[in-house]
Amino acid sequence: MGLFFNKKEVYSPTLLGGFLIVGIFFLGSFILLKLTYPFLAQNTTPVSKILVVEGWLPDSGLKNAIDYYRSNSYEYMILTGVPITQWTHSSPFSNMADASKETMRRYYFRDTIYTTTIPNTILRDRTYATAVALKMTFEEWDSKVGSFDLYSMGAHSRRSYLMFRKAFPTMKIGLIADTDLSFEPKSWYKTSRGFRIVFSELISYFYSRLFFYPAESEFRKSIIEGRYIDNIISSRFEKDRYFEDTLTSPLNKSEVEKFRGLDYFDVDTNYRFDATFVVDTSELSFKMPTTTDRQPVYRKYGTLSFTLNDTSYKLSAYQNLDLLLNKPDYRGLFIPFKDLSNGNLTYGGGRYLDIEIPQSDRITLDFNKVYNPYCAYDERWSCPLPPAENYLKTSILAGEKKYFH
Numbered sequence: 001m002g003l004f005f006n007k008k009e010v011y012s013p014t015l016l017g018g019f020l021i022v023g024i025f026f027l028g029s030f031i032l033l034k035l036t037y038p039f040l041a042q043n044t045t046p047v048s049k050i051l052v053v054e055g056w057l058p059d060s061g062l063k064n065a066i067d068y069y070r071s072n073s074y075e076y077m078i079l080t081g082v083p084i085t086q087w088t089h090s091s092p093f094s095n096m097a098d099a100s101k102e103t104m105r106r107y108y109f110r111d112t113i114y115t116t117t118i119p120n121t122i123l124r125d126r127t128y129a130t131a132v133a134l135k136m137t138f139e140e141w142d143s144k145v146g147s148f149d150l151y152s153m154g155a156h157s158r159r160s161y162l163m164f165r166k167a168f169p170t171m172k173i174g175l176i177a178d179t180d181l182s183f184e185p186k187s188w189y190k191t192s193r194g195f196r197i198v199f200s201e202l203i204s205y206f207y208s209r210l211f212f213y214p215a216e217s218e219f220r221k222s223i224i225e226g227r228y229i230d231n232i233i234s235s236r237f238e239k240d241r242y243f244e245d246t247l248t249s250p251l252n253k254s255e256v257e258k259f260r261g262l263d264y265f266d267v268d269t270n271y272r273f274d275a276t277f278v279v280d281t282s283e284l285s286f287k288m289p290t291t292t293d294r295q296p297v298y299r300k301y302g303t304l305s306f307t308l309n310d311t312s313y314k315l316s317a318y319q320n321l322d323l324l325l326n327k328p329d330y331r332g333l334f335i336p337f338k339d340l341s342n343g344n345l346t347y348g349g350g351r352y353l354d355i356e357i358p359q360s361d362r363i364t365l366d367f368n369k370v371y372n373p374y375c376a377y378d379e380r381w382s383c384p385l386p387p388a389e390n391y392l393k394t395s396i397l398a399g400e401k402k403y404f405h
Contacts, residue, residue: 037185040155040201041177048147048174049074052134054160055081055096055115057153061178062100065151066109068176077113078137078148079104080130083120083230094120094234119226120233125214127160131167132219147172154180155188155201162208167216229267232368236264239371250374250381255405263401271367271398275306277317277358285321291349291375292382297321301333301357306365308394315365316389317355331357336373336386341395346402347376350386353399370399377403 013021051074053065069077081097093099097115104113116137118129138145150173152160157177164173179185183194240261243249249256279302287295298318305314317333324330338350351370355363373383 033189034186036202037155037188037198040158040198040205041179041185042158042161042175043177044175046072046149046174046176047172048149050076050078050145050148051151052078052080052148052164053100053151054130054153055079055100055117057100057151057178058181059103060181061153062103063107064178066104066107068151069109069111074149077104077109077111078134079113079115080134081115081117082122082126082130083118085120094230118223119230121226121229122219122222125212125219128163128166128212128214129219129223131164132216133223134164135167136220136223145171147174149174149176151176151178153178154185155198159201159205159208162205166212166214225269228269228272232267235369236262250377252378252380255377262403265368265398265401267368268398271308271396273306273308273365273367275304275363275365277361277363278303278305288318288387289385290382291379291385294382296384298334298384304335304363304365311394313392313394314389315392316387333357334384335390336384337390337392337396338386339392339394339396341397344402345395345397346400347372348402349373349375349383350390351396351399352384367396367398370396372400372403 051065051069051072053062057065079097079100081095081100083095084091084093084099088094091099093102095115095117097117101113101115114137116130116133118126118133122129148171150161150164152175154177157175161173161175180197183191183197185194188194188198243251243262244256244259246253246256249259251259281299281301283300285297285299288298289295298320300316301319302317303314304317305312307313315335315337317335320330320332320334323332333355335353335355336350337353339346342348342350351372353365353367353370355365374381375383
């Protein structure tokens, strides 16, 4: 027996000792419960004249933030915000910052409200992403920002503060934690909502402090790319609204009634090129053929060169001389083109792209903005036909797809 086991004297608690241990355990647990919410809902001394308010706060929190702003003589109000993921087709706002800004206006707050948001493409670690977006906003300002106060709410406050500290490691940051009215802070553990919020925030806080070490550069890249994608998608929604209105739609009335939106390729940054632009107005003006007898007068204004899949391509950009007669200051150029996707995935007659006259020999050529001529929707329209020099021997799988009647 001595080879594998040792005999030792073991002490076990008496009945009174057992009660004492259980009592100490419950007393310690009760003290921890009481201290948890104050720990998470941290408040520090204000350090700045800039108040940064998290845009997800309820109306009561926004109203309190206004009162706090005024009572502490702040000079700048900034609202941060994440995208609104509910009621996206019925809400006039796409993010919480803009929605909260309107709420503050309804509370008669008349000072300038700055907003900083993150795009819809960022689905995780949004608090930190918001902090990085705020940092990018500060970098755009002329004056150097050295401090700000963060206005948050309840048990979320300390984790928000931690995320902003990770994004601003050398900046002075104050924290104001408003009261969460959805449960009683002093007895948060007595309600399911209070327990769920506080306990999850406690776990999230310690996880973030111990294991969350984000790469700021990656978040910056995601924010820039995501904002670009959001802008493209937003413009597509606006075009759908234009098409579904019988007063503005290029569709005939019967088509409008069954219209369910235009079809597009997913936004793809690989079809957004840095192109070279060479001005060339040496050629004579010409009458561009259309799908009807109409022949608008154009002139070639320049050539764009770009590379796709290691192959070089060129497109000519044209200036509408008829339009210039009525609008002398018009600086738009017209790029009608065809590619190998025409007739199958895209409209058989080719597609169009509009650009502004470049200020230099470099320009961003974005095929995600490619659109169909009106003839793709109804034959009654007169549409320019792409010149042969703008036939691309590749498929441009970006922009608007073929419209099926």
